[in-house]
Ligand SMILES: Nc1nc2c([nH]c(=O)n2[C@H]2C[C@H](O)[C@@H](COP(=O)(O)OP(=O)(O)OP(=O)(O)O)O2)c(=O)[nH]1
């Protein structure tokens with residue numbers, strides 16, 4: 007019975023404002039899940055590319071012209087009325103003001119604090135992904151310096167998301183450094199992840215855990231009791247594993263040659279984009295030899311954002 011259900015190809019988009027807020031719409035009367043909140047969008051027509059469908063849906067449903075949209079996540083969800091293959095985009099630039107051409111309502115929402123209900127059931131992980139930052143900053147104190155790293159963070163109004171990655175440190179040294187970073191990051195709204203052995207971090211003041219490719223391969227399930235868990239991936243198989251464990255994000259690289267991993271092959275942007283074509287349901291950060299200025303290029307190739315090591319501390 008479930009095999010006979012049609013799979014409907016759908017595109018949906020988050021209009022993104024510079025302050026990080028995004029727009030949701032309510033579903034019009036007469037459709038399945040009428041009154042539920044969604045990212046505006048709709049069905050892809052035969053012969054249409056996903057991007058063309060997105061542009062058409064935003065024009066038809068609310069009279070705006072999308073001028074810069076980037077692919078973001080893909081999810082498959084099985085409803086009782088249909089199975090849907092959902093391609094989500096983020097929309098960075100458009101002309102016009104949303105008009106409710108179908109009698110819908112619109113609401114601008116803050117990541118992590120969306121206030122409208124009920125939400126379409128497929129969308130919870132997508133909304134959660136909007137809390138992730140544009141840039142993930144990875145520590146490298148042996149090269150970038152402990153004092154310099156802490157000073158850079160202390161100077162920022164919002165220190166953002168920091169991943170402590172110090173493989174040369176003992177457990178005690180790592181715990182000390184994590185505590186120092188937490189003292190700077192947490193009071194000003196930042197988040198702290200640590201890249202280490204899951205068994206080490208019990209009681210540490212961290213918001214999440216980052217798994218190396220090796221640790222990802224060794225786990226059968228998502229480490230429990232952590233708000234955020236991500237992993238490093240270098241292949242489709244590793245991305246699929248991160249998705250199967252229900253992780254919150256993956257890092258994918260190396261996009262460009264990088265001094266920290268000189269022996270590893272690079273993907274280039276085209277190789278990066280190719281690995282994201284296989285329906286990746288989780289947000290992916292590009293990593294490897296990148297600068298802050300590469301953010302839009304990364305998004306254009308399907309990334310959620312970028313992860314910077316040396317580039318974060320210049
Ligand atoms: N637009 C949109 N659809 C979503 C989201 N999440 C989600 O599960 N869906 C599902 C609900 C529907 O089954 C399907 C979208 O179909 P739709 O009926 O809205 O399509 P449409 O706008 O082209 O409508 P129609 O005029 O062809 O009826 O995707 C979302 O965030 N946005």
Ligand SMILES: [Mg+2]
Nearest residue numbers: 046047048049
């Ligand atoms: Mg629609």
